[in-house]
Amino acid sequence: MEWWVCAVSIALGIGTYALYRLIDRLRTAA
């Protein structure tokens, strides 16, 4: 189960960073 916690946490971290980059791109484009 500990591996699941690691996997989910990493996925959430990557998703959050991807959103951050997307917003930054939109902001730069605006």
Added chain:
Amino acid sequence: MTPFGVVQISLFVAVLMTLAQPLGRYMACVYEGESTWLTRLLSPVERLVYRVAGVDPQAEQDWKRYALAVLAFNCVGLLVLYLLQRLQGSLPLNPQGFPAVSPDLAFNTAVSFATNTNWQGYSGETTMSYLTQALGLAVQNFLSAASGMAVLVALVRGFARTQSTSLGNFWVDVTRSTLYVLLPLATLLAIFLVGQGVVQSFAPYRSVALVEPVTIEVPAADAAGPRVTRSQVVTEQVIPLGPAASQIAIKQLGTNGGGFFNANSAHPLENPTPLSNFVEMIAILLIPAALCHTFGRMVGDPRQGWAVLAAMLVIFVPLALGTYAAEQAGNPRLEAALVDQQASAGQPGGNMEGKEVRFGIANSALWAAATTAASNGSVNAMHGSFTPLGGLVPMWLMQLGEVVFGGVGSGLYGMLMFAIVAVFIAGLMVGRTPEYLGKKIEAFEVQMASLVLLIPCCIVLLGTAIACAVPEAVARVGNPGPHGFSEILYAFSSAGNNNGSAFGGLSANNPFFNFALGIAMWISRYWLMLPVLAIAGSLAAKRTVAVTSGTLPTHTPLFVGLLVGVVLLVGALTFVPALALGPVVEHLQMVHP
């Protein structure tokens, strides 16, 4: 509804409004770095914190640095809380000898408390050591609340500043929120609660002899079938203790809501008297209401704060009264069975199932509305035992996006996103470029505000749909039919809007719900903070435009009406179909069996 109940609700609103304005002014001084009556006492502590943490309080951050600081700070807090739970069996202050919390529950709880949701898949008194409660959960109560306040302040600075790239310093804002606002208020409230009878102790639990032994039925150990029981005479009761008062004070003020005990604020050692109940209810809404005044002062026009606060009240008061009316009306099926549900000198009447006799109908209904309007989530009655319509209102208050007061900081920044959408719609109607507080609202701001509005809706509806399709999740529902659907919808509405209250009935401590709700809580917190901070950065960089005859005034009753309309329409269009499958069907089954 009884006249006495209406008077109590009116008194609550009056006291809340009276206290909110001075606190809002005080917080504006704190965030603008002005001297307050606590500055002499606390500024040495503040400087010490900066020195130890290596923070330069004069260094300003742009939105990206601010956002990364928020995320890094919260991730570290989440990791510490996870490790505390996993290692509590080997750590001190564990007189009951509780073992390590399971990985999935520890993940869920760590995300829950770091995101200011405080959903609890566990019973505090049988799962968490005193160290985990005090050093892990209570500390996160402060820090998650301070994080929300910091993000709000950054957004307000975005409105207030002109052609600037910076939004302030996250480390300064989070320190000042904790030191000057949350700690003093929580200390005062904790002392008051101890005076009312809330426990505050590190002593082990106590066993006491019952005045009158009771006989209970327990499963027989040698039974051939699962339903065979035997009688057992109980002569002793275990009284759980712990450092509860200090945690309860911040759980209410920081709109956290996680109870020290499993029964939360229905437990007599968390909320012993009607007076403690009243003060705790005030504490739930006090900072979110006061922050509206802080906002008005920081943007240089207190009327703007009043307008947002008025919009919140216009939604909150009728819905609170609606819950009260539904609960006081009781259950028509019981009336048909000749059960007396009329309020009288001897009984509160109405639907008292799941409610504490010392609080009655009005204070239970008002708490339910307050705790779901704010993203608090503590409960003094079991929402799953409310009448279908009485339970619908708390659920819908969460689904509105936790913007009616909402969480400390997060509620107001959510409402300001609705304000951006409202001026955008008004601009479309009259054919002018929308402006809010002197800043032009353009495509980027509307895109980001739309993200903030839509992400929680998607989380709630998708999460509910997936759970209804997973047999392991459906098996954890405590009731069949529409009430069972309401249990799942309520759970995802709570997690997907960072509320944390539960409908009861749903056994959520299993891997599916621990992970699914944990993911929902994470996304609905941090995936909203990022666009909010991006809007703040965008607004701060803009110049302030002059007010002209074509500018829509945003402090008038017309704008308040428009804002209320946008909030209610988005909430209704998104969630009425789902609500129709749960509480609405259950109501129809109740009135037309």
